[in-house]
Amino acid sequence: MEIYDNYSLKGLNTFGIDVRARRVIFLRGSTLDEPFRFMYDVEELLKSDFRQAPYMVIGEGSNLVFTKDYEGTLIKIGEAVFHGDGSSRRGDNDVHYRYLTVGARMLTDEMVRISVGYKYYGMENLSAIPGNIGAAVVQNVGAYGVEMKDIVETVDAIDLMSGGQRSFTAEECAFGYRTSLFKQQAGRWLIWRVKLRLNKEFRPILTYKALADELQRRGIGEPTQQQVRDIVTELRWSKLPRPEEYGSAGSFFKNPVVDEVLATNLKKEYPDMPLYPGNKLSAGWLIDRAGWKGRTLGHAGVWPKQALVLYNAGGCTGQEVVDLAQAIKKDVKQKFGVTLEPEAIII
Ligand SMILES: Cc1cc2nc3c(=O)[nH]c(=O)nc-3n(C[C@H](O)[C@H](O)[C@H](O)COP(=O)(O)OP(=O)(O)OC[C@H]3O[C@@H](n4cnc5c(N)ncnc54)[C@H](O)[C@@H]3O)c2cc1C
Structure with a gap:
């Protein structure tokens, strides 16, 4: 693992708040493409003394507000220089669904882009949400009538207290409005892999008023998956601050x-x-x-x-x-x- 002391968090939170952490640990290796390397680093982490001070797993820092220097250890999946995390078509394939197994550090929006490329349906309304898939599960992110809970099949996590591993069904994740078991038990679980359940058939969710209005304005009666993704992305960035301009x-x-x-x-x-x-x-x-x-x-x-x-x-x-x-x-x-x-x- 890569360990940095007195590390600036300015680039690790989208608010751009300029504080430091006593220690940041990066767990190397793509969780899917290099699982042995990743698990080696997890074992190193579990053997280390990180529990002796406050600690927290962080994703891309898009839902965090640091009010002061962090007097403990932040744990982040992936190397300091991010090369992406894997997604694969492995998994079952039944009459209604396609399953995609995704490394926790895969960016949520990148995953939506891939799902649109594969023509696996159900994630398109979650376009342009910052952050990664692991955190999207923790927060049960949602937008335009879809929440993460609608597409999660299983979540694999490491118990940072006992060192054990566990696979959770969607029901066991106890999803609620912007919450889940992983948020309620903050500090216990490190999510490293998520299996998504996507539809084989396109049944767009157009119940959200702004989306329905925009489709009507453009005269689109039966949008494609790509159109839903594009319109959701445009609507979002017309109302939200661009991260590169304002945190x-x-x-x-x-x-x-x-x-x-x-x-x-x-x-x-x-x-x-x-x-x-x-x-x-x-x-x-x-x-x-x-x-x-x-x-x-x-x-x-x-x-x-x-x-x-x-x-x-x-x-x-x-x-x-x-x-x-x-x-x-x-x-x-x-x-x-x-x-x-x-x-x-x-x-
Ligand atoms: C411009 C903008 C627009 C946004 N729009 C939306 C929106 O439409 N809908 C919405 O729901 N949210 C939205 N968000 C909030 C944010 O994008 C989500 O909450 C996102 O899931 C956070 O992901 P992250 O990787 O940045 O996680 P972080 O902010 O780093 O962490 C969030 C939480 O997840 C935990 N965590 C992160 N990774 C792991 C892991 N691997 N294992 C265990 N715990 C972990 C952290 O401990 C923390 O509790 C928006 C944010 C921004 C900046």
């Missing part, structure tokens, strides 16, 4: 679920407020209506095209992001009686 962690808050009484009262008072099944509200709408869209506090800001996204307006610290989030949270609570919870992981 962010995507949606900073989860969409809150409130009780029936509060949902009904708010809808009466604000008839234009989006209200989704299960009394789920739009955090972006609440933040916008609380007057925060486009504003900055210190060097952190609320993205002018999507109020759910907090961004680095230039040299911001993690503490400034947290201060901004707290100010927003307070105003939303005061105005609507709704408590916002972060989706991003604050460290």
Whole structure:
């Protein structure tokens, strides 16, 4: 394994926050193409003393906000210079599904691109989500009406406490809204391989309003898989900060679920407020209506095209992001009686 002390995390988190970690360990070897090399490094890791200080597995750092230097060990799959992770057609092939086994460090968007190339269906709505497949499982990432849970067959993970290995079925992963067993038991599991279950037949999911509206606007009645991928990608980047220009962690808050009484009262008072099944509200709408869209506090800001996204307006610290989030949270609570919870992981 590659071990670096006092390592700058600026390039390891998409917010671009300039902090350092006491130690970063890179586990070498593509988990699929070079499993012996990878497992050799895992064994080295398990024999080492990493558990004596705080530790955490990280992916591409697109959902993390570091508020200060990390006084422990960050563990990352892959070498410091990333050469990709494997995907293969190995696995079963039945009447309805094709199965793809993927190394945890495969980028989620790259995996969508490959699935479109193979004409394996079901991932296209997850186009352009930053981060890798291992973390996509941890977070149960979702967009445009599809979540990771819809396409996971099994997840292989290493127990960092006992050193054992375990394969989880999708049900055992306990997926929920931006959560899973791996998030609930943070620090225990290192996911190294994921088996995806994709459809042989194309049944596009076009329920998400913005996607349906855009297809209609373009006069596309029956889109191809590639068209869905392209439109989702365009829609996303028209609303989100480009990572190469402004750092962010995507949606900073989860969409809150409130009780029936509060949902009904708010809808009466604000008839234009989006209200989704299960009394789920739009955090972006609440933040916008609380007057925060486009504003900055210190060097952190609320993205002018999507109020759910907090961004680095230039040299911001993690503490400034947290201060901004707290100010927003307070105003939303005061105005609507709704408590916002972060989706991003604050460290
Ligand atoms: C511009 C932008 C847009 C985004 N849009 C979306 C969106 O539409 N939908 C959505 O759901 N999310 C979105 N996100 C959030 C983010 O992309 C996802 O949460 C993504 O899955 C994080 O992947 P990562 O590799 O960067 O993980 P990290 O941020 O590095 O880590 C996330 C979590 O996963 C854990 N982890 C990472 N790898 C492993 C592993 N191998 N084993 C065990 N635990 C692991 C970490 O400990 C951490 O708890 C967006 C982010 C950005 C910056």
